[in-house]
Amino acid sequence: MLATAPPAIDIRDLRVDYGNFIAVDDLSLTVPKGEVFGLVGPNGAGKTSTFRVITTLMQPTYGEVILDGVDVLEDLESARRIIGYMPDLAPVPSDLKVWEFLEFHADAYGLGSRSQRKERVAECLEAVNLTPQRNNWCKALSRGQTQRVVLAKTLLHRPRVLVLDEPASGLDPLARRDLRNVLRAIAKEGATIFVSSHILSELSEMCTSLCVMNRGKLLASGTVEEVRQQLGNNERGVTIALLRGHEIALDWLGRHEFVHDLRLDGERVSFGFKGTDETQADLIEGLIAAGVRLRSFEERRSSFEDILVGVAESNRLS
Ligand SMILES: Nc1ncnc2c1ncn2[C@@H]1O[C@H](COP(=O)(O)OP(=O)(O)OP(=O)(O)O)[C@@H](O)[C@H]1O
Structure with a gap:
């Protein structure tokens, strides 16, 4: 029988x-290998504290963290070889050129011979799309480029697990897109990426799955859709336009268990719907089967940001 590979990140009862x-x-929390996994939560949720334990910078009060089968608290040295950590707003020295900064770190890590180190620096610059900037001064880089130089530095020792604290904070949409593409490519090469943000939409664009943390506790985890369901936010507003069958639609929808606030406005019928995607598909089929001539169907869902604002608001109120 084949032994199952350990997950990239296995956090147990962490406190x-x-x-x-x-x-x-x-x-x-468990993160399978090769994922770009997001950790989202409002300020003070406990994201950085979690990252500091994973990256061996802090001992937890209780619990275990196992990275690719290595217990972080038992075998610090092996764990550090597995991890690449990019802290929030990591500084780069202004008086070095991009290649000098990276070669300095490749030397400090003792990454093979001089030519191997140069080769690795070139590979990492390529991985973050900064080869044309290799001769630029670090101080002359844009914020997005600075983030990518630090990411290149983080990749030098070929970490299998990358932990990135708020890497997209302060980046404009274009720089965020560049970073997202770079992270996806890195994950494709086999690394697992654990990335935090307090902006949900930023992570939902970037991640294969994610979790939401608040006040130190895990509220939900899974795909974007699963997280939305777990947070109980599958409420949506629906407007349908009909060519025929308004009476039938009102009667049929009025008896539907997930429909509320039903309104008729000209040829349109609007209502609130609190069901899953599956029950919504059943609803459309049911309406048509009942004899309604449906011209269009439009849904409006709370954005992920609205959900997070709701979480943060409930903090303030409690
Ligand atoms: N060294 C410390 N001493 C005391 N309290 C701390 C310390 N570090 C963090 N905290 C508190 O622990 C809580 C979690 O902090 P943490 O930095 O882990 O959250 P976070 O989700 O990363 O927040 P942010 O998005 O603001 O960085 C916060 O209330 C913070 O004030």
Whole structure:
């Protein structure tokens, strides 16, 4: 029988206390290999504390973190070889050129012979699409380019697990798109990426799956759709335009268990719908089978940002 490969990241019952304050509360999470996995949560959710434990920078109060089968708390040295960590707003020295900055770190890591180190620097610059900027001063780079230089530095030792704290913060949409493409390409090469943000839409664009954390606790995890369902936000507003069968539609929808706030406005019928994608597909089929001539169907869902704002609001109120 084939042994199953361990997940890239396995966090079990993690707890981080600062004095009497619980910053991470009983967090358990598994990230399969090759994912771009997002960690989203409002300020103070416990994202950085979680990352600091994973990256061996801090001992947790309780719990285990296993990276690619290696226990981070038991075998620090092996864990550090697996991890690449890019902290929030990592600085780059302004008085070095891009290639000098990377070669300095390749030397510090002792990455093989001089020619091997140069080759690795070139590979990493290519991976982050910065080969044309290799001779530029670090201080002359844009914010997006600076993030990618730091990412190149983080890739030098071929980490299998990349932990990136808010890498897209402060980037314009174009720079975010560049970063997203670079991260996807890196994951395709086999690395697993664990990336945080407090902006959900940023991560939902970038990640294969994600989790939501709030006040140290895991609220939901899975694909974007699964997370939306787990957070109980599958409410949507629907407007249908009909050519015939308005009476039938009103009667049929009025008896549907997931439909509420039904309104007729000219040829259009609007209502709130609280069901899954499957039940919504059943609803469309049911309406047509009942004899309604449907011209169009339009749904409006709360954006992911609205959901997160709801989470943050509930913090403030409680
Ligand atoms: N060294 C510390 N001592 C005391 N409290 C701390 C310390 N570090 C973090 N905290 C608190 O723990 C909580 C979680 O902080 P953490 O930085 O992990 O959250 P975060 O989700 O990364 O937030 P942000 O998005 O603001 O960076 C916050 O309330 C923070 O004030």
